[in-house]
Amino acid sequence: MNPFENLPAKGTEFYHDWEHLWPEPYDFREADPYTRTRVILMNGTEFENVWFSHQFFRHSVDNDLRRVLALLRRSEQQQQKAVSHLKPREESILAHTIGYEQLAVDLTAYLAKHVTDEGLKNALDFALLEDFDHLYRYADYMELHEKQHAEDLVGGYTEIMPGRPTIAHHRHPYDSVRFPMTDKAPATVDVLAANIITAAEQQTMNFYMNVCGVYPDETGRRLYEEIGMIEEQHVSQYGSLLNPNLTWLENLLVHQYTECYLYWSCFETESTRHVRAFWEKMLEMELAHLHTAAELLKEYENREWQQVIPDGNFPEPLMLTGNIPYVREVLKNTVNHTARREYYVPVDTLPVESDFAEYQKKVNQPVENVVSHQVIEEIIARNGRDVRFQTAEHPVPELRDRRKDNVLVGREGALAKQR
Secondary structure, rough: HHHHHHHOOOOOOOOOOOHHOOOOOOOOOOOOOOHHHHHHHHHHHHHHHHHHHHHHHHHHOOHHHHHHHHHHHHHHHHHHHHHHHOOOOOOHHHHHHHHHHHHHHHHHHHHHHOOOOOHHHHHHHHHHHHHHHHHHHHHHHHHHOOOOHHHHHHHOOOEEEEOOOOHHHOHHHHHOOOOOOOEEEEEEEEHHHHHHHHHHHHHHHHHHHOOOOOOOOOOHHHHHHHHHHHHHHEEEEEEEEOOOOOHHHHHHHHHHHHHHHHHHHHHHHHHHHHHHHHHHHHHHHHHHHHHHHHHHHHHHOOOOHHHHOOOOOOOOOOOOOOOOOHHHHHHHHHHOOEEOOOEEEEHOOOOOHHHHHHHHHHHOOHHHHOOOHHHHHHHHHHEEEEEEEEEOOOOOOOOOOOOOOOOOOOOHHHHHHHO
């Protein structure tokens, strides 16, 4: 499908009355887990578009242009509120969090398997192992405090076991910056992937940073706080990959194109009937937004959409599905990698006085104060072992012992040089 060649349905409106903002929520007991993750994904995508529009609006002096941006933004706001309403009120914060991390794992793995840009693929593989470990930490916390099995929520699609341990994710801010993708004609799939993952991780960051202030349990508050800090690192990493040379109007076009692709993908892959119909309505609205963005680009810069997105044809629909073999392979090969400026390196190759080691020494001492570690220690003390869902033996020997939380994987080489 090429959305530039598909006009929105006749009579498509930019905004609606209140009733349209109250779609029927999915049934979290019956719906496929990926229905939940699609809702999270599209909520984050709409949030990104709204805030991009605000920033564009604040950097423009043309009030005619700002009025069109305000119109588009109001429409995006309504879409975001409607998407949010698909989440049932009975679904707990923790259950919803499991959806966030399942999305992070399987979306990241899917994109990593499809992109063509090496730097983007490396970034995806690197953060994949960290979100994978976050899923494990939240799952064990859920077992402790809600006595609910996260395994039931992920539907057997996604394993729950240690990844690169969360304690190893805390790095110096300098090491979150990557080289931007500035090719004149990047592959469409790479443009889409970079924008999709940035919005998705940003949504996770925002959610955790809000939850950490209101969560009723102190350990939970601290866990959301710690992992929220790491999600901010991920947003910095992915955001640094985006092309900084695009004009505001070019960026607007890319944002609307990305939304069209995602709503189309949701419609093509959704299994819950009434939610699928909802995605179709959202797609029609986004087609209208996209064509408006293309008209603005033509009016204000005298440029055609092909000069920004040379191949407007969508790649295959984004399919949220299990990626167990892929995640296991990345774990096996790169669990001990860390970041050093724009590159990913084995942690034991870092120099003695590396920024990573200094930051770890400053932030993670004593280790007992690292809440993501405390949670696993607590459940081991109570049950004799951690909570996992594995389809086979863990691919990393150092992470197979279920009676111990290994806090050295991903850190040991750099810290040993300081002792």
